Amino acid sequence: MSxxxxxxxxxxxxxxxxxxxxxxxxxxxxxxxxxxxxxxxxVVIPPGVNPGGQFLMEVDAPASMMAAAPPPVPMGLPVQMxxxxxxxxxxxxxxxxxxxxxxxxxxxxxxxxxKAECPxxxxxLCAAPVGVFVGPDGKRVSQHFFNLAAAREWLEExxxxxxxxxKPIRSVLEVPDMRTDPEGxxxxxxxxxxxxxxxxEVVECLxxxxxxxxxxxDATLADETHWMWQQWDSDSSGYIERHELxxxxxxxxYVRQAFEKSGGGDAIPDIAADKxxxxxxxxxxxxxxxxxxxxxxxxxxxxxxTSDQERVxxxxxxxxxxxxxxxxxxxxxxxxSEFLRPNEGLADTIVATLGLDVR
Numbered sequence: 001m002s003x004x005x006x007x008x009x010x011x012x013x014x015x016x017x018x019x020x021x022x023x024x025x026x027x028x029x030x031x032x033x034x035x036x037x038x039x040x041x042x043v044v045i046p047p048g049v050n051p052g053g054q055f056l057m058e059v060d061a062p063a064s065m066m067a068a069a070p071p072p073v074p075m076g077l078p079v080q081m082x083x084x085x086x087x088x089x090x091x092x093x094x095x096x097x098x099x100x101x102x103x104x105x106x107x108x109x110x111x112x113x114x115k116a117e118c119p120x121x122x123x124x125l126c127a128a129p130v131g132v133f134v135g136p137d138g139k140r141v142s143q144h145f146f147n148l149a150a151a152r153e154w155l156e157e158x159x160x161x162x163x164x165x166x167k168p169i170r171s172v173l174e175v176p177d178m179r180t181d182p183e184g185x186x187x188x189x190x191x192x193x194x195x196x197x198x199x200x201e202v203v204e205c206l207x208x209x210x211x212x213x214x215x216x217x218d219a220t221l222a223d224e225t226h227w228m229w230q231q232w233d234s235d236s237s238g239y240i241e242r243h244e245l246x247x248x249x250x251x252x253x254y255v256r257q258a259f260e261k262s263g264g265g266d267a268i269p270d271i272a273a274d275k276x277x278x279x280x281x282x283x284x285x286x287x288x289x290x291x292x293x294x295x296x297x298x299x300x301x302x303x304x305x306t307s308d309q310e311r312v313x314x315x316x317x318x319x320x321x322x323x324x325x326x327x328x329x330x331x332x333x334x335x336x337s338e339f340l341r342p343n344e345g346l347a348d349t350i351v352a353t354l355g356l357d358v359r
Contacts, residue, residue, distance in 0.1 A: 017056045024051045043106035057106045116207040116214050118147035119164055120154055122297045123306040125208040133162050133169040140191050141167040145208035148174055153309050182252045186242055196239035268302055275340045289333035292323055322349055
């Protein structure tokens, strides 16, 4: 195993370490999705940890997660971003002095990702054409999908890096509609260009482009016997190749009818009439706090600004400007009392700053 090892037992304030057991079929360098309580995390399996082995995943620990919670559960969702070589291991691997297990930081998945919304404008991805960011090597920089117009504007006016992975981006590739251009769709969705699609690649794109039941799709990922994979993966390889996509009984012919959504969600509470209900509505992981991205997303959706990129930028700028006033402990999140305090809370401050009509 490469890399230096260092002992590291003290847990930083506001952090929590969770034991993760690597499921079958996964190995070092693969990115694993883990469910813990109401939250999901992406974490890279560290060098030297094989299927059945364990490592420690270090995450932020909101007050509600400090209490007893179910153990973390690997969801069986590899994010296959590497090509022939896994990413290089870190130069230093932290281990605990007591157990010797490696400690790996984990990245939480945002509500936008979990709900198939654009991470830039928070519009439902399926409501408009979607695109992906392509790096200098001509390949996608991540598994994420974006509202096509928002992605193009981000590239034109942004920093030149993906807003989620911070990797350099060169262009935006539009993802074609699978029903009218299945070959182009396949090429855009095939993240690592190996000519085949993993189940995760298929599911993430379907959630991004079609008004379907995302939770039902997620549930199929760990079920090899599900009818979808038996029908679409005709050679049982674990992947969908181009010929299988185009088969009369394949994915392109049947995806629409398989997971049609039967209705919309609950209406957003009126923030002026019942701020408490509004707060509960947007605290979707029941953490008792909203981070900056959650606040931006909630306000943009409440005031129906997601399709207006100028107002999206204005909202982000406003939140950035006022955030330090309320997040005085630097925790990165605002609790209920800080957000809802009459006249002095973050919600009222934002409304007053932007001159919004919330009636």
